[in-house]
Structure formats: structure tokens, C-alpha cells
Amino acid sequence: MQSLSNEKQVKTxxxxxxxxxxxxxxxxxxxxxxxxxxxxxxxxxxxxRALLKVGYQNIVLLTGYRHEAIVEACQSxxxxxxxxxxSRELTPLGTAGALKxxxxxxxSCAEFLLLNGDTYLDDFVTLARTPLKDNFGLMGVIKPxxxxxxxxxxxxxxxxxxxxxxxxxxxxxxxxxxxxYKFSPAILAEIPPHQFCSLExxxxxxxxxxxxxxxxxxxxxxxxxxxLPESYLQFVEAH
Numbered sequence: 527m528q529s530l531s532n533e534k535q536v537k538t539x540x541x542x543x544x545x546x547x548x549x550x551x552x553x554x555x556x557x558x559x560x561x562x563x564x565x566x567x568x569x570x571x572x573x574x575r576a577l578l579k580v581g582y583q584n585i586v587l588l589t590g591y592r593h594e595a596i597v598e599a600c601q602s603x604x605x606x607x608x609x610x611x612x613s614r615e616l617t618p619l620g621t622a623g624a625l626k627x628x629x630x631x632x633x634s635c636a637e638f639l640l641l642n643g644d645t646y647l648d649d650f651v652t653l654a655r656t657p658l659k660d661n662f663g664l665m666g667v668i669k670p671x672x673x674x675x676x677x678x679x680x681x682x683x684x685x686x687x688x689x690x691x692x693x694x695x696x697x698x699x700x701x702x703x704x705x706x707y708k709f710s711p712a713i714l715a716e717i718p719p720h721q722f723c724s725l726e727x728x729x730x731x732x733x734x735x736x737x738x739x740x741x742x743x744x745x746x747x748x749x750x751x752x753x754l755p756e757s758y759l760q761f762v763e764a765h
Contacts, residue, residue: 543643544590648747666706
């Protein structure tokens with residue numbers, strides 16, 4: 527088993543890159559979604575370069591669909607100079623299941639970031655730089671321009687402790703999950719092995735019901751979901 531670089535200053539980020547990206551296929555049918563071109567390089571490389579700037583040198587890629595293409599890209603000469611590790615799901619495991627499968631790389635970390643490989647938030651570095659302290663985990667939350675696609679996150683205004691998750695309500699502007707997290711490796715023990723499991727629908731609601739210290743961190747800036755053709759084209763134009 528390949529071990530992570532464990533120098534004190536080296537931080538670890540896990541990135542979910544296993545999805546098929548069916549909605550984006552008409553625009554990028556030749557590559558998996560995280561490798562969608564943005565200028566002269568893949569979207570994934572822009573995300574990794576942003577992580578490198580704030581000290582995240584260990585990059586664990588949670589792969590699935592077109593695993594080989596992801597590995598080949600990260601082994602190319604123009605790839606970011608990071609320490610790459612790969613955890614491959616042979617059948618879809620969901621966001622939590624994929625995280626559990628990468629346990630061998632993450633269990634020895636003091637803390638780690640978890641990001642989606644198809645979203646980008648200008649302000650994600652705020653969460654990257656925020657210490658976990660005594661919390662079980664931190665979730666980046668944002669107020670999107672449109673609420674019709676997202677459920678809301680309710681949290682205590684003072685402590686920021688997450689209280690509950692609510693269904694979509696397009697009539698009320700609320701904070702929503704930005705898909706960016708910082709976790710203690712203790713979360714891995716809460717995920718059942720070798721089965722499909724969703725972080726958003728299964729594990730996080732369970733932790734909240736058990737009164738675990740999971741806190742929200744409000745973030746700002748433009749949010750892009752490159753799995754949506756319109757948002758992808760906006761990101762390409764902006765970068």
C-alpha cells in the first residue's frame with residue numbers, strides 16, 4: 527500500500543471524481559467530467575492548483591468512471607506537482623461509500639478536506655485554512671442565487687452547529703451545502719463498508735441526529751457546478 531507523505535506541513539485533500547457527468551456529455555464526450563477543458567488544462571488541475579497554494583500537497587482521488595483517464599492525466603508532464611493517490615470504486619458506492627473505500631489513505635490524517643471534483647467555489651480556501659479544533663467536521667455553506675435545486679442547512683447563528691437539513695424551498699433564500707468539507711478521520715468509522723452510501727442523505731443526517739459536533743462555515747463568492755452545461759460554460763468564460 528502506498529503511504530501518504532506525512533511531513534507536518536503537508537495537508538491532505540480527497541476529491542470525488544468518479545461520476546459519469548451525463549448532463550455534460552454533449553459538450554465533453556471525449557473526457558470524464560473532472561477533465562472537462564478550461565482553457566489549456568482540465569478543470570481538475572485548476573482545483574488542485576488552488577489546493578496546492580494553501581498547502582494541500584497530498585491529493586487522494588476517489589475515482590470510478592474512466593479511472594484510467596484520470597490517472598493518465600495526473601501522470602502527464604503538465605499535471606500539478608502534487609502527491610497523487612488513487613482509490614477506485616469498481617461499482618458506484620456513493621459519496622460516503624467512496625470516502626470509506628479511501629480509508630487506508632485518510633485514517634492517519636489529523637484532518638482532511640473533501641471536495642467534489644465537479645464544483646468550484648472562489649472562497650473555498652477560507653474553509654481550507656480554518657482549523658477543525660474540537661469539531662467532528664466542518665461543512666462549507668453558501669447562499670446561492672437560486673434555491674430551486676438545493677435543500678437548506680439550518681445551523682445555530684452563534685455556535686454554527688448544524689441543527690438539521692431541510693427540503694428544497696425556492697421561495698426562501700437559505701444557506702445550502704457547498705459540497706466542501708473538512709473532517710476528522712473519525713467520520714470513516716461511521717460509514718458502513720462495501721456498500722452504496724450517501725454522505726448527504728445518510729451519514730450527515732445520522733451525525734446530526736446523534737448530536738455530533740458538525741458545524742457550518744458560511745462561504746462567499748461565485749459557485750460553479752460544472753456538471754451543468756450552463757455553469758460549466760460560465761466557469762470557462764470566467765477563467
